[in-house]
Amino acid sequence: MSPSIATLRTDVYGLVSPDALRGSLAGKVALVTGSSRGIGKHIARALAEAGASVAVTGRDEASVKSACADISQHQTPCAPFVADVLNERDLERLVKEVETQLGPIDILILNAGTNMFMPFHLHEADSWWHMMELNVRAPVALTRLVLPGMKQRNSGTILYISSRAALADLPWTTAYNCSKAALLRFAGSLSAELDFLQKRDGFEKNGIQIFSIHPGEINTDLHKTSKPENLRSDAPYVLELLEKLSANRPTFSPQLPAWSVVYLAAGKAPELRGQYVDCTRDLEETARNARASKC
Ligand SMILES: NC(=O)c1ccc[n+]([C@@H]2O[C@H](COP(=O)([O-])OP(=O)(O)OC[C@H]3O[C@@H](n4cnc5c(N)ncnc54)[C@H](OP(=O)(O)O)[C@@H]3O)[C@@H](O)[C@H]2O)c1
Numbered sequence: 001m002s003p004s005i006a007t008l009r010t011d012v013y014g015l016v017s018p019d020a021l022r023g024s025l026a027g028k029v030a031l032v033t034g035s036s037r038g039i040g041k042h043i044a045r046a047l048a049e050a051g052a053s054v055a056v057t058g059r060d061e062a063s064v065k066s067a068c069a070d071i072s073q074h075q076t077p078c079a080p081f082v083a084d085v086l087n088e089r090d091l092e093r094l095v096k097e098v099e100t101q102l103g104p105i106d107i108l109i110l111n112a113g114t115n116m117f118m119p120f121h122l123h124e125a126d127s128w129w130h131m132m133e134l135n136v137r138a139p140v141a142l143t144r145l146v147l148p149g150m151k152q153r154n155s156g157t158i159l160y161i162s163s164r165a166a167l168a169d170l171p172w173t174t175a176y177n178c179s180k181a182a183l184l185r186f187a188g189s190l191s192a193e194l195d196f197l198q199k200r201d202g203f204e205k206n207g208i209q210i211f212s213i214h215p216g217e218i219n220t221d222l223h224k225t226s227k228p229e230n231l232r233s234d235a236p237y238v239l240e241l242l243e244k245l246s247a248n249r250p251t252f253s254p255q256l257p258a259w260s261v262v263y264l265a266a267g268k269a270p271e272l273r274g275q276y277v278d279c280t281r282d283l284e285e286t287a288r289n290a291r292a293s294k295c
Helices: 038-049 061-072 088-101 125-153 174-200 236-247 255-265 283-294
Strands: 029-032 053-058 078-082 107-110 156-161 208-214 276-278
Touching: 029 038, 029 088, 038 053, 038 061, 038 107, 038 255, 053 061, 053 088, 061 078, 078 088, 088 125, 107 125, 125 156, 125 174, 125 208, 156 174, 156 255, 174 208, 174 276, 208 255, 255 283, 276 283
Parallel strands: 029 053, 029 107, 053 078, 107 156, 156 208, 208 276
Antiparallel strands: none
């Protein structure tokens, strides 16, 4: 894991920008879960601007179609697919349909996720576990379906949207922190396995790059849906802490994680393979630090 000591970034910059990366993913096929809105939609649009054909997906058909229509303006094929990532049959159909319509998946972005702020003693057990299902079981299940093709081709990028919550003991969000920590560890461990297995299968080196990222605190629907109505009456101290934290935080552009994902998917930071990457820190400096720490 690389330390976050690189320069803070709040918007696109230098090599991590549309001008530097346009065309860098020409001919690639990308599937982004949860791309009907929020961070996923911004990532899907940036991937399309970088030249990839993009599969946009989510549960709500109208939002999926509208996001896809918006992204299609970039003149690369974009196709809408309605699927619930918690439903195994939907996942199997999703992968089949994307590969039939767009081609083998080169870039898989596991973004669909949720959060709920709630003290552990008030958090209903099923709801707590639901977060682990959506944030961990679903991305792992989709990885299982897409990875065999990538292994055969010895090529691809799998990127998990984790969070800085994976590294911090933030209160009132135990399920979310656990789920994002699990994704970070899963990404790193899977990358290490592939480094071994791909060579054993006769490839000179592993051609599949895996990352987990912190996208930055981006103002999306999640910031509202993660605060249920009863917090105000049952645990007002949670809202007080969240207000304090957000008052001290810079505003991050959604373009920042979107183009950081393009940068990583385009193979610009091989030093960071397998690692947790904080998109709010300069990626060139982060990669340089990672190189230095290996010396
Ligand atoms: N926003 C932040 O500040 C922040 C910070 C760190 C990490 N993250 C992570 O970034 C990711 C995206 O967050 P966001 O803020 O963009 O959230 P968001 O605005 O709530 O969007 C979530 C997306 O996931 C989809 N989704 C939810 N449940 C689904 C399901 N069962 N099956 C298929 N799709 C589903 C939603 O579409 P439907 O509801 O229509 O299905 C939507 O497209 C999450 O993993 C989150 O944990 C966000």
